[in-house]
Amino acid sequence: MVRVTDENGIRVVQLDDAAGRNALNEEMVDALVAALQIPDDTRCVVLTGHPDVFCAGAAQDLLRRLAAGRIHPTDLVLAKAILDLPVPSIAAMEGHGIGGGLALGVACDLVVMAKESRYGCSFLDLGFTPGMGLTKLLEHVLSTAMAHELLYTGENLKGSRFVGSGVNYVLPRNEVLPKAMDLAARIAEKPRYALETLKRTLSIGRRQAFESTRTTEALMHEVCFAQPEVKRRIEDNYAR
Numbered sequence: 001m002v003r004v005t006d007e008n009g010i011r012v013v014q015l016d017d018a019a020g021r022n023a024l025n026e027e028m029v030d031a032l033v034a035a036l037q038i039p040d041d042t043r044c045v046v047l048t049g050h051p052d053v054f055c056a057g058a059a060q061d062l063l064r065r066l067a068a069g070r071i072h073p074t075d076l077v078l079a080k081a082i083l084d085l086p087v088p089s090i091a092a093m094e095g096h097g098i099g100g101g102l103a104l105g106v107a108c109d110l111v112v113m114a115k116e117s118r119y120g121c122s123f124l125d126l127g128f129t130p131g132m133g134l135t136k137l138l139e140h141v142l143s144t145a146m147a148h149e150l151l152y153t154g155e156n157l158k159g160s161r162f163v164g165s166g167v168n169y170v171l172p173r174n175e176v177l178p179k180a181m182d183l184a185a186r187i188a189e190k191p192r193y194a195l196e197t198l199k200r201t202l203s204i205g206r207r208q209a210f211e212s213t214r215t216t217e218a219l220m221h222e223v224c225f226a227q228p229e230v231k232r233r234i235e236d237n238y239a240r
Contacts, residue, residue, distance in 0.1 A: 002031035009043040009188035010181070011035075015055055022049045024100050025059035029078050036081045043195055044187040045085055046180050047108055048092040051173060055101025057122060063234045067225050079132040080214075082107040083207050086196045088187050092180035094173050098122050098156060103132035106141045107210075109203065112180045113159040114173040120156030127233040128224035131217050133210040140206050142166050 003014040013035045015022040022028070038045060049055055058066075065071045082089055082104065091105035093113045099122045105111055113119065121138070123130045130151055138147040142165045150157070163170045169179055187195065224230060 015049040021056040023059040053095035054097040057099030118156040127230035129220040136209040136213040
């Protein structure tokens with residue numbers, strides 16, 4: 001479900017559930033959190049998926065349990081695990097990244113997208129507000145105007161629309177992972193103590209925004225998940 005390779009100071013973490021379109025069920029979340037516990041000699045982390053799908057967001061069963069109140073949205077700590085990495089992280093988003101999948105990508109320090117793939121925030125289509133800190137994290141990668149458009153409309157935009165938006169690179173799909181690995185190699189040449197020090201400094205704003213928005217998102221979720229319409233929308237969405 002998650003493949004991990006370590007070489008030359010670079011840890012590559014690959015979401016590898018083709019049948020489930022790399023959706024975030026509890027098993028996937030646990031495996032990713034474990035993979036983000038990095039060795040002492042790691043100096044960069046690359047997060048990737050499959051060429052056709054980076055991550056399809058939350059799995060249907062997970063959403064059902066959220067809507068039923070059996071688990072709490074704040075239990076989903078994956079974005080925090082990425083933000084708390086002591087070394088730089090790179091999202092190699094070759095394939096589509098939707099909802100929580102997009103949140104995984106923008107939680108990384110550097111983002112590489114594919115021109116052909118689609119990225120979007122499907123939360124409101126399912127009847128509830130964004131989670132995983134995306135309400136604010138998206139503004140740290142995209143312009144505020146584009147971030148708000150994605151959050152409000154739920155539209156899945158082609159990567160080509162993000163050129164010049166704040167994403168580090170938007171490339172043809174077959175160039176995404178090689179570019180991410182090239183960036184990682186350049187980073188991994190640096191001493192870890194210096195990388196850790198710079199990472200703590202550069203990530204202060206995003207980490208603070210994430211912590212503050214977790215509380216806000218939890219309150220919004222209490223309102224939304226109490227609505228019967230959410231359960232219907234979840235079922236209808238996955239029936240398509």
